[in-house]
Amino acid sequence: MSMLxxxxxxxxxxxxxxxxxNDRILETLRAGDLISLSGTLFTGRDQTHRLLFELLDQGxxxxxxxxxxxLYYVGPSPARPGRVIGAxxxxxxxxMDVYTPRLLDLGLKATMGKGTRSFEVRESMKKNSAIYLAxxxxxxxxxxxxxxxxxxxxxxxxxPEALFRFTVKNxxxxxxxxxxxxxxxxxxxSASSL
Amino acid sequence: MREIKSASITEAVRQMAMEAACDLxxxxxxxxxxxxxxxxxxxxxxxxELLLINADIASREKIPVCQDTGVAVVFVxxxxxxxxxxxxMAAIQEGVRLGYDGGYLRKxxxxxxxxxxxxxxxxxxxxxxxxxxxxxxxxxLPKGCGSENMSGLTMLPPSAGLEGxxxxxxxxxxxxxxxxxxxxxxxVGMGGTFEKAALLAKKSLxxxxxxxxxxxDVARLEQEILERINGDGRGVHGLGGNNTSLGVHIELFPxxxxxxxxxxxxxxxxxxxxxxxx
Numbered sequence: 001m002s003m004l005x006x007x008x009x010x011x012x013x014x015x016x017x018x019x020x021x022n023d024r025i026l027e028t029l030r031a032g033d034l035i036s037l038s039g040t041l042f043t044g045r046d047q048t049h050r051l052l053f054e055l056l057d058q059g060x061x062x063x064x065x066x067x068x069x070x071l072y073y074v075g076p077s078p079a080r081p082g083r084v085i086g087a088x089x090x091x092x093x094x095x096m097d098v099y100t101p102r103l104l105d106l107g108l109k110a111t112m113g114k115g116t117r118s119f120e121v122r123e124s125m126k127k128n129s130a131i132y133l134a135x136x137x138x139x140x141x142x143x144x145x146x147x148x149x150x151x152x153x154x155x156x157x158x159x160p161e162a163l164f165r166f167t168v169k170n171x172x173x174x175x176x177x178x179x180x181x182x183x184x185x186x187x188x189x190s191a192s193s194l
Numbered sequence: 195m196r197e198i199k200s201a202s203i204t205e206a207v208r209q210m211a212m213e214a215a216c217d218l219x220x221x222x223x224x225x226x227x228x229x230x231x232x233x234x235x236x237x238x239x240x241x242x243e244l245l246l247i248n249a250d251i252a253s254r255e256k257i258p259v260c261q262d263t264g265v266a267v268v269f270v271x272x273x274x275x276x277x278x279x280x281x282x283m284a285a286i287q288e289g290v291r292l293g294y295d296g297g298y299l300r301k302x303x304x305x306x307x308x309x310x311x312x313x314x315x316x317x318x319x320x321x322x323x324x325x326x327x328x329x330x331x332x333x334x335l336p337k338g339c340g341s342e343n344m345s346g347l348t349m350l351p352p353s354a355g356l357e358g359x360x361x362x363x364x365x366x367x368x369x370x371x372x373x374x375x376x377x378x379x380x381x382v383g384m385g386g387t388f389e390k391a392a393l394l395a396k397k398s399l400x401x402x403x404x405x406x407x408x409x410x411d412v413a414r415l416e417q418e419i420l421e422r423i424n425g426d427g428r429g430v431h432g433l434g435g436n437n438t439s440l441g442v443h444i445e446l447f448p449x450x451x452x453x454x455x456x457x458x459x460x461x462x463x464x465x466x467x468x469x470x471x472x
Binding site: 008009010034046047050074075076077078079080083086087088089091092094114115116134136137138139140141142144145158159160161172174184185188189191192 | 216237255343429431434
């Protein structure tokens with residue numbers, strides 16, 4: 001593996017973005033942009049969403065205020081002693097599609113995972129001026145190095161599906177859906193030969 | 195009769211579970227390197243580079259290549275002249291439990307109805323073949339479910355022929371788009387029955403990546419399907435380019451005269467497996 005560089009060349013081209021987003025930055029991001037995230041975000045996946053929705057349905061307060069935040073779809077592997085977190089790459093996002101519009105209506109500004117989103121989620125993003133990011137599936141070891149702090153916030157019994165607050169530094173991602181309604185995956189797919 | 199103690203089976207499985215999660219095999223690293231070198235898209239080339247760097251970090255620092263350390267799928271070839279001392283199946287399950295615990299691997303197995311995590315990553319899915327001789331061969335394939343979820347099976351009429359098979363496989367992989375973490379490895383089981391085709395598709399993933407089928411006509415079919423998938427242009431992580439798939443493996447079994455089952459098991463680029471002879 002001696003021919004490997006320490007990081008891909010595209011790290012020099014990433015647009016630096018601070019979390020949580022401010023609306024001005026969010027509106028400048030476009031589908032296909034490569035960005036590098038620094039700041040705080042929340043995590044959640046299948047069971048996390050189910051548990052959040054139980055609270056919402058009971059009229060209870062959520063353990064975190066999602067307004068203006070980024071929700072990262074990840075179920076990390078356990079941290080070895082002395083480490084912040086284990087592998088922490090994205091999980092496939094479509095499983096959260098059924099939950100996403102309601103969270104965007106509550107003020108969530110961005111979600112991050114991998115793979116395509118439903119029509120309903122894309123419409124809800126347009127309505128709420130929200131965006132969707134993809135990060136790099138199967139790069140969980142690399143991405144764990146971009147997480148400098150991980151704090152358990154809620155649902156400890158859910159194990160890897162608990163809700164964490166991550167502090168990230170130079171965490172790479174690609175903008176898939178932007179506030180203008182563009183979808184980068186669809187643009188690639190419609191340029192393809194089939 | 196050769197005796198093998200169940201404790202040595204547990205230990206072998208424990209070791210393999212831990213190593214599989216962090217150390218990609220040389221064939222998969224080689225395939226990723228080749229893909230990087232022939233990649234047509236700058237962005238996809240960068241992502242392939244990132245995946246190679248990721249594999250390097252994982253191996254050096256013992257961080258799993260991917261946080262989805264999978265359901266442990268275990269394939270066993272058990273020689274009929276081997277006598278196992280102790281409980282064979284329990285020994286494998288115990289090895290999986292210990293490996294996932296000691297290796298700081300994610301426990302991803304839950305009750306399908308309550309969704310309550312078993313907390314141990316067991317039960318593993320175990321397939322045993324009884325074979326001639328006195329050897330015991332164990333393979334472990336920790337299977338992530340981002341890719342597993344994109345798999346499919348169809349019962350084609352024989353009249354669909356090879357064109358029908360190709361269309362089904364290509365369409366399934368292309369439609370999966372970025373979801374299963376391409377570049378994917380496509381495992382295909384053709385023939386047999388409903389369950390046999392699915393098992394063959396999974397088993398085909400154990401073949402060294404890039405090694406064509408021993409049957410020339412099947413090897414040609416593998417190549418043709420691979421070219422069609424990669425010609426589609428969705429590419430690495432759906433970000434474009436000519437590397438949607440690293441390889442297509444097809445395994446066959448004779449089918450009923452009325453039937454042409456085709457199963458497709460999609461595997462992500464983080465293709466992890468280990469094997470051992472005991």
